[in-house]
Amino acid sequence: MVTQPDFIPRPLVRVNQWTILLSVILTWVTGAYWILLLPLIANLLGVAIKFNPIIRFGKLFLKKEPKAYIPEDATQQRFNSAIATVCLALATIGFAFNISWLGWTFSVMVALASSIAILGFCIGCFIFFQINQYRYKLKQKQIVK
Numbered sequence: 001m002v003t004q005p006d007f008i009p010r011p012l013v014r015v016n017q018w019t020i021l022l023s024v025i026l027t028w029v030t031g032a033y034w035i036l037l038l039p040l041i042a043n044l045l046g047v048a049i050k051f052n053p054i055i056r057f058g059k060l061f062l063k064k065e066p067k068a069y070i071p072e073d074a075t076q077q078r079f080n081s082a083i084a085t086v087c088l089a090l091a092t093i094g095f096a097f098n099i100s101w102l103g104w105t106f107s108v109m110v111a112l113a114s115s116i117a118i119l120g121f122c123i124g125c126f127i128f129f130q131i132n133q134y135r136y137k138l139k140q141k142q143i144v145k
Helices: 010-030 033-049 053-059 074-096 100-119 123-144
Strands: 007-009 071-073
Touching: 007 010, 007 074, 010 033, 010 053, 010 071, 010 074, 010 100, 033 053, 033 074, 071 074, 074 100, 074 123, 100 123
Parallel strands: none
Antiparallel strands: 007 071
């Protein structure tokens, strides 16, 4: 039995990135930090149980079969979602408890990361790659010994 690779169609990844970015911008404009809970909970569910409601909702609007789109590696996307979840959680905590520097720092970080990803460079993917390169080099050193 041949299993299909685990992937997410790029338009669904973009929907998630836009949701994160727009949620952060709306939080900045309105001061309603609870707006960050939407992408926070969605991405947390995606990491924890592989069910991201934003991606699931976006799937309803795909015009082609999912495999017809450019695939994004699901493992990398879960890694990216984990980073986004931590940043969104820290931003929410910062804004909720009037620790402005914490809220602003992490909301700016996640907004920049999602903006840059929308433009085509995935910072989380780069970090994921570097971690895997480091693991590989460590493994090679152990084999040589």
